[in-house]
Amino acid sequence: MTRPTPQPGILDIEPYVGGRASATGAGKIFKLSANETPLGPSPRAREAFLAAAESMALYPDGGADELRGAIASRYGLNAERIVCGAGSDELLHLLAQAYLGEGDQAIATEHGFLVYPIVTKAAGATCIQVKERNLRTDVDAILAAVTPRTRIVFIANPNNPTGSYLPSDEVRRLHAGLRPDILLVLDAAYSEYVSRNDYEAGIELVATFENVVMTRTFSKIYGLAALRLGWMYAPAHVADVINRIRGPFNVSIPALKAGVAAMRDTGHVDDARAHNDRWLAWLAEEIGKLDLVVAPSVANFLLIGFPDEPGRRAGDADIFLMRRGLILRQMTSYGLPNHLRLSVGTEEANRLVVAALAEFMSRKGGAA
Template sequence: MSEPIRPTPQPGILDIAPYLPGKSGAPGSQTIKLSANESPLGASPKALAAMLEGAARLEVYPEGSSRVLREALGDVHGIDPNSIVCGNGSDDLLHLLAQTYLGVGDEAVMNRYGFSVYPIITRAAGAMIVMVEETDYRADVDALLAAVTPRTKVVWLANPNNPTGTYLSAAEVRRLHAGLRPDILLVVDNAYAEYVTADDFEVGLDLARTNENVVMVRTFSKMGLAAARIGWMVGPDHIVDAINRIRGPFNVNLPAQMAGAAATRDTEFNAKLKAHNAQWRDWLSAELAGNRMRVVPSQANFVMVLFDTPEMASAAFVALADAGYIVREIGASYGIDNGLRISIGSEDAMRGVAKVLKSMDQTQ
């Protein structure tokens, strides 16, 4: 039988592996979700109140440029609001950057275990992704620079990185940028910047404000507003102009704009969230350091635990699930078959996870 005549996707689209989100428990179950790096303290109460206020005005279109949100970000971070673009999550902005600066015949460079969305958006734009090996699960600046060719148009860098939790120091990020041609766009994805405690880390803000080929991308998803889908980007005028030309005219809804603005200004809640994460990230890392488990040092709101074998990782996933904890398997998405990614949750959740995994370590 002949194939039916019907619309067909552009070449290469059906070859793209879809994004695999973290698993959730069954509806109504008592499982604790530690698979998606969500806030263990919920959202800012001020953000919740602002979202409810916005929800009372659902009949009106939102202001198209997200002005109230851009102005809040500008005030708190010391940024010109005109250099900010907001999006329906940071994924929205990453897609727009790929669509704008990549095309057929181009290449984008990323580290091997970088965010799994980068290959999707690169290939969707018709370009090729170039995967660069890492050094002990950390991006290697020299290797990234060595992978650049005349076809390179974008370098994707998640800092800190997901799913490893590792990061590049400010000096290393600057060294990476200095080694790139001026026509190559460096995208510094700081999705987890709010949780970093390392003294030698810097967000990509200064680079984005002082160079013509750097943008910094951030998100509110890790700050308790994952369901609201809010992202933001800072870049030079010519990039901001290009992205604004193709983004959706009302791409951030009104309740989200208002919630994001309130969350930005609620510095007390954000500091509380950071302190909780640092305490229990460091505690869990120390507790799980054992003969058959290795915790990769993390600067994010999760830890990546490596086991001796893929079979041990699978057994650990099952044991945690049986105990009511859903964590992230990272073999299918990232090729780290012997690893699990565990979000930092409540004190009770962290103690429960440690008890399960330490019990396994002692019996195997």
């Protein structure tokens, strides 16, 4: 029987699967699988979202003028070079659609965000995933992988799921080694959590060069994951291209209004960062005492490596924790089958997960 068929390569894409949100048989559930902020959204953003219900019959502002203005004011940017999207995921898709095609290549790291190979394959191109060095982006490996067919390099900085980051001098060294016709996409979804002096999200490079784009999201520290809201800062010619192909009303009114309020509530962001600073360090120290390998992280999550022993592997721990209502993220799809990723949660959740991991590691075997 004849039927419509998708473009070559589409059926080779592994669908993205997010972190679990439920656990069978458990009482109270603590979802620590999706890197969501435990503080939730700004109260001002919540109020703006509710007020937006009065506008449900209207189309949103297709140019996202108020939101772009709020972002530009917050960071000292040119609003004309900001493009807003339905999450930074949409913007990554649009960049791939605009700058990749059949026969082209994009480069990402082996443990980088799963969306990079998805958007690359969806555009008909090939994603080259280069090795990392000790769970860190390897600039030399990326540069060695560049070919005449390379069109985009995707870098998550900080990286999800490893939590590592590339210092600004290394990002600049990477950029300097790329041809001018290669687009360097700096995905800075977790940048608001980073307080290192040698880190820069990408604004300076975008302001200086014609082939660098920085993407950001409201899903993490701003607590607006359900609204699907992101933005990018780009050279004027790239912003023009993306504005030509994006949906004319790609961001809803509730998302636009909540985004403006969230961007202006700097106190809430400060509180979220302070909470994360405290508990990220505490979790890393306490879990590290349990004969578990905790990768250094500058984001709002930790990557935990488990012993390669029967009954003590990551899969065993995952079952053990789920039965206690603690949901972490399995890392098999990221090429890290014996690791779990733990989002920083509330104080209650953080203390419970450490206690549960201690109980798990003290057992002789099994995952009950």
